[in-house]
Amino acid sequence: MAHVLEPRAKTLSEAGAEAPYGLIGALDPRMRIVLACVFAIVTVALSTISALIAALSVSACLLLLSRLPIRRTLKRMAMMDSFIIGMLLLLPFTMPGDAIFSIFGFAASWQGLWKAVEIALTANAVILALMVLVGTQEPVTLGQALHRLRCPDVLVHLLMFTIRYIEVLREEYLRLRGAMKTRGFRPGTNWHTYRSFGYLVGMMLVRAIERSERILAAMKCRGFSGQFLLLQDFALTRRDYAFALMLCAICAGLLYLDTL
Amino acid sequence: MHIVDGALANPVVIGGAIAAAGGITLGLKSLDLERIPTAGMLSASFFVASLIHVPVGPSSVHLILNGLAGLLLGWAAFPALFVGLLLQAVFFGFGGLTVLGVNTVTIALPAVCVGLLLKPMIARGRPLNGAIWGGIGGALAIAGTAVMVGLALALSGDAFLPAAKLVFFAHIPIMVIEAVLTGFAVLLARQVKPELFSPTPSL
Structure with missing residues (x-):
């Protein structure tokens, strides 16, 4: 992590x-x-x-x-x-x-x-x-161990999702920041910076929600029923x-x- | 602001843990299979957002965005923010283990309050209206967090009273920045994906 x-x-x-x-x-x-x-x-x-x-x-x-x-x-x-x-x-x-x-x-x-x-x-x-x-x-091992320690299923699911997608979303964040940089964005203490960061956060959230809709569709299509398949x-x-x-x-x- | 182990009195730590467990239970109840991916995704988003440093004069602050989390997640903000704090404590060493409950409550309870209070306003009217309410929510959530951190410290002993006041005043610039950022984030979301804040398929 x-x-x-x-x-x-x-x-x-x-x-x-x-x-x-x-x-x-x-x-x-x-x-x-x-x-x-x-x-x-x-x-x-x-x-x-x-x-x-x-x-x-x-x-x-x-x-x-x-x-x-x-x-x-x-x-x-x-x-x-x-x-x-x-x-x-x-x-x-x-x-x-x-x-x-x-x-x-x-x-x-x-x-x-x-x-x-x-x-x-x-x-x-x-x-x-x-x-x-x-x-x-390993973060995933942590999730499985917590599951075995009888943490609520939904909480462990949430933890696993978070662990899985932190990296994906961080890459997306870095890509957006890269795009801003190539357009000459330099952060400072001014209105423009705060507006740009606000739009950046908003964009990340919108994309995250849309990604979660795709994930849900993919999970449904594979018949996910809320059961854990433990690899360890x-x-x-x-x-x-x-x-x-x-x-x-x-x-x-x-x-x-x-x-x- | 993370509180660390050993700073608070035992009753505060235990009370925080119980309150956090209650909030998490309520939040988990509102999550069914359909909503887990969205909640997990948003939890990861807020984790990544907390790594963004925004310049303020010569220094910089990192974002908390708990107001936005509350607006999007409602009660589910409790487990989502708890997961973020747990990962931060375990893998980055921010915060502590026994104070995890207190830290969760100080961040998630204001978030939930803002979400319940202001969500109807966010979806209504023109996007600019929603953005202004979003900004107010962002500021209120940070103010709530500052008050609760101060309260946790003040309840642990009179010696912490000045520290509690310091925490509150240190949060004022963060309040302003979070308000502006949350406002613009809501503005963009309202324009790009208006159904995000609509009351029916809410989280």
Whole structure:
């Protein structure tokens, strides 16, 4: 799925192709989804800095195990941090407590600073674990695994459609942008730019709706009845159980560390 | 604006998850086999649209377009936008996992409200009329999102109050841009494919 941001692998690879993500890639997708949720809930429940640092280290270890490109993954994580940096910088000044220093008469408090550090650690630990455990799956595998985890059928259908057509629609978007560029369109802060982007969005939506009508006709013609034909079979192996047991033990350890 | 894990108080996170589950259930009920391809297509469109960066002065903002999503999808905007947020969290690392419910509600609930309120106005009259209502809807949806993000932060502790205000004011330029873009998108859709907003075969 990374290709939406960077031109890389395809969304739909060969069904059943071997995942390249080391130890993590070999684990059962369903187990990875459940474990990611467990780890996220445990991490959010932690409140001491030492336990949160430990949780972030666990995520980092998972990253190493998964053989994901480390720099690219961390860069993506940093991108999320850039979203929240404003709020985190504000916190020390808005939370009452013992003063550290003051700027223009606004006192920064230790309590606020620790709270900000706490949020940053939690957010990064959870998102990193999620990207490593679930983000390494093929998007289609994610859909099938969610189906096996008894997500509502319609929701999984919707997810599969979205996954399938993001790439198609993105190509269409790039084609339209290319056409605009060859006609000398240069985006800036002006009415013309906003009007052009508005028409661009409108055009994309109209084309998407028309495409969906063709898809529906094609599906009907092939007798689609709302049933899933699953190409992948999932089976829990001893390795899955061992990994799940280990991660749950680590989670219990984190919770214990938090009470110390 | 994505809220991340660990920022909100537990009751807010749990409340958000329950509200999101309710909204998604309602949305899924409105989707039958005939409408799934359209909803999936629109969900993918809004995902791609969120990658478009529009220049504002020296900086740029990315589009949300939840008002337009609500106008086109109605209640189905809930599952459609949830799917987009799920994919963003899992594959791009935007947002978080436990706050997925809160993030869904902050974006989809204003979208649904705008859709239910303004959809009849969009289809009526000349295309320009529809476009103006579309613009109003685009602005309202972003305002609703900003208010709800602010509310989620404010409910989590008084220390977040300034941050909540900051979020609201930071959304004002986005409101203006989304209004203009949604307006023109509706204008084009009304001219090219007038039946898109007609009330009967709605989503």
